[in-house]
Amino acid sequence: MSVYEQVIELAKRRGFFWPSFSIYHGESGFYDYGPLGVILRDNIVKIWKEAYLSDDTIFIDSPVIVPTAVFRASGHLEKFSDLATECASCHNRQKLETVMKAAGFQELLTTINEAGKFLSEHIVKCINCGKRITEAYDFKLMFRMPGQSGSGDLFLRPETAQGIFVNFKLLNNFYRNRLPMAVAQLGKGFRNEISPRQSLIRLKEFTQGEVEVFVDPEKKYWKEFHDDLEITLVPRTGMEIKMNIHAALEKHVMSSNAIAYFVHKTFEILSRIGVTPEKLRFRQQHTDELAHYSSDSWDAEAMLDGDWVEIVGIADRNDLKNHQTASGESMSVRIDDRDVIPSVIEPSYGIDRMFLSVLMHSFTINEKGFKVLKLPRDIAPYHAAVFPHLNKDGLDTMAKEFFEQIRRIDPYVTYDQSGSIGKRYARQDEIGTPYCITFDHESLADKSVTVRDRDSAEQIRISVNDLLSGPVMENKKLIEFSRQQAGP
């Protein structure tokens, strides 16, 4: 089994995630987060959110249901729906554009009527079987929902970004008309994918963390930053290189301080949540793969089972101009003596893909053949598990009492007294719990317990009072202990 398959199996069995609606045979493109998945995802989101809060970013939360006008202005209405063809003979579906190109036609057809007329007047052949194609249809990548009479149709947003753009003036007013300004939003996005695949990688309903950084288009500057990292970069023109981001900026591999800054920041966030740096690269998109709204884009890609998968996109986009034109509202900001419409640098995080990458990169099999999820300690769903060594002599009641106390200090803990001690360790290893706290006969005498480290299986003895002094992950003795275990 591949790592992906093993992670899927583990996720389903241990409650990280699974396909939605399965008692009704499921619905492709939708997944539930299970009990442990919810906690793990929240922990990942928390790190992302705090990384931006501590970097002068403001947050907003806007509706997932959005009126047509917004997407007319943003270009999604036009670009997000493709004219497509289906061959009447072999049922092969293609984008109209692709079929036209293959047939040697240059014409750009944008409406269903135009396309129908063109196809009836010209012979356009199916790429697959060579039979003539006579009809085109509209394929919408956005979910459309009927609006009330007069107000027009509504759409489920395909990205959270527009909710920030349409609020630009209010947000910038809140921010006292300064630039640069960074605004973030965490929320659901929806895309009617033709063929959702690979569980959390292509969902119809997904979670995004998007940050829109509004900058002076002439400078595209956010902040200086410290950087002693070597990061794998794949520029549009050239080979994969390991490079320092500052150097990349100086050598114009990256076009602006803002892009470089957020590539660097993204690298730090991803390493922090448990994406392995060696399995991470930043690749600049080729011009022909750029989204309609973007002029440059660096994708963070994670190596998952031999494939590079995009998990974060850092794009240079220019949406405000469109909204100014469409709405008639000025989006310009006064900088020195100039009125400028800000450019936007957008780091857009695919939370579900990050989540899956963290699981896959944390997944290990130990020398005994058992699975150990080596999650960063503080993002593990449970920080610690509490066991009685034996279910007798009062060990169980003592352990249970301790558990009730510690969970009031740190709710990310669990209790288990079923099966043998070894089985319980194995259960916790599989879900990534970094510490197992065990009450044994010595505990009865001196109120001390053993704490076992997930990655080394080594133990220390520590007093109950030390453990109850604060949250598990802030415990100085445990931090010291895990440092020793991580060492040589």
Add this chain to the structure above:
RNA sequence: GCAGGUGUAGUGUAGUCUGGUCUAGCACGAGAGCCUUCCAAGCUUUCAACCCGGGUCCAAAUCCCGGCACCUGCACCA
């Protein structure tokens, strides 16, 4: 969406070709109990499945049709 493959307890599988002895087997798991002085030990016991719908047949997990889902490839990924 196309082509091919697959679909059996929570998980992994046997059985499907060659319909009946399948009251669907096994392992892991989970629950209860016993035992047990630290890494999936053992014992007793319990739980739990033929993807859905239709058809053929005396008889369907097994054959046929339709649907759904998953996997691989192609296309798509704004």
